[in-house]
Amino acid sequence: MLAKTYLGDPRLAWMVEDANPKESFLADRLVVIPLVIQNRAGITEKGYQTVPILCYHRFAPSCDSPLCMPVEIFEQQVRYLKENGYRVIGPEALVEFLNYRKPIPKNAVMISVDDGYRSIYELAYPILKKYGFTATLFIYIDYVGVSSQAITWDQLRELKREGFTIGSHSVSHSDLSKPKKDEDGKAYMARLKDEIFRSKQILDEKLGQETFIFSYPFGRQNQKVASLARQAGYTIAVTVDRGSNPFFADPYMIKRDQILKRDMDRFTSRLKTFNYFPLK
Template sequence: MKIWIKRLALLVLALILAGLAVCAYIMHSAKDSVPVLNYHQINDRDENALTVHTDQFEAQMKYLADNGYHTITPEEMIAAWDNGTALPDKPVIITFDDGYADNYRCAFPILQKYNLRGTIFLISDFIGTYPNYLTWAQVDEMQESGLIDFESHTLSHEQLDSTSPEETWNQLDGSKKALEWHLHKEVNFLAYPCGSYDEELQQMVKKAGYKGAFTVNFGLADKGENHYILDRVPIFGCTNHTLMRFKMRMNYAPIFAPLARLHKDMYESGHTFIARFIPTP
């Protein structure tokens, strides 16, 4: 009996060591990848999966500043990859989708406080139109600060893999031209509305003149990845955005991202019981 217990203990230990070795290999393989953080709303009013409270957001930004992270833009990331130049140590991209008014009221002052740069993907027809979205004056002020870059989230947030080719082109090309006219700069990147895309859409994005496009797929942006389906680290999906959860999702994305995909696949295929046991921060 004692022999079997020893053998079982050795087997468990071997499995643990093998798991740690696999995790170490995965983390080492991703050492040159870039975490692209994905936010939406930053406020203390809403209690939904897209909102991070202001104090939680500030704690996350303070963590980045205190731990030597360097904020870059999508343009700088792609340029470094294409030209073979080095990125700064511990690069990170902070992105916000949609262009909510609280990005100006709540997020922008915190980014200023810690001298961190961000990128906001704008729904161009919504700017200056709806009260919950940014105004062009706010956009101009943030752009002039040198801390905020603006890119495209289409004209009106249509799910582009289900629209007609004519409407898809209108959303891509129209938003790019409208933003370039307002911002007086090139707009080279897109965030897919609802994170939805297919092969045909990727080709249209490229044809419209964009250099890359971002999904909401959990993972790090990697040089070897298709530039038109770049992964991000979603900082949403629950109403409890603790600093520990933030650290785990950002620092260990190469490990947790495959588990998150497995959890989603299990859940969508009806295997909810199994999905409960898959760790996904």
């Protein structure tokens, strides 16, 4: 209510929370409303803010592949984020942070899911909704609706209405970083443009949106691929290179950590939201 009244957007409630100790939100206490943005980059004399992006693929009650996350473990991880004060942001907020336009919450983290398995909708979505979180989904076009394992366009539309961001993961999920065997330079360039440009066009038409985020298949890319992503109209593109992202990160080489191990210690080690680097 305070954020809506004084800041014009209820989603900025975190700014009020971060500006006050918890005991402020009791009867007869003063609450500070920060009307001036003072630190868009999250820089302090001790270091600077970074944004970890968690990368998942599919979910199941039990798994036999590192790319599959058991739902019980996934809920433990999401519950840990909630109970320890992490705030899940979308790529729109990340773009504003990278462009030095708006700050993001302390302990900001992004959740992303690649490929387009139906388990995103059937298993991950209810857990995320339970804890008040959303995620960014990277979909490759040729997989949508092809089997009972694949997400459908209607399910994607529902998730979009619920606040999920839908990004491109190419058309066919081919390796864009190098030509295929017996593929000459002209054919390679034609494939790159089809995978990068056409996937955006289809998502735009099917979902009624302006798709602005791209995930390189297998996380592989080169400068030519990144340049084409920019030309296609994406404002941000993600890899699977490990690490967190400061405000000065290259927006077309954004890092993500694939969550492949199932122990909580490994999971929590990926949640680096601040880089200690004395600036005095």
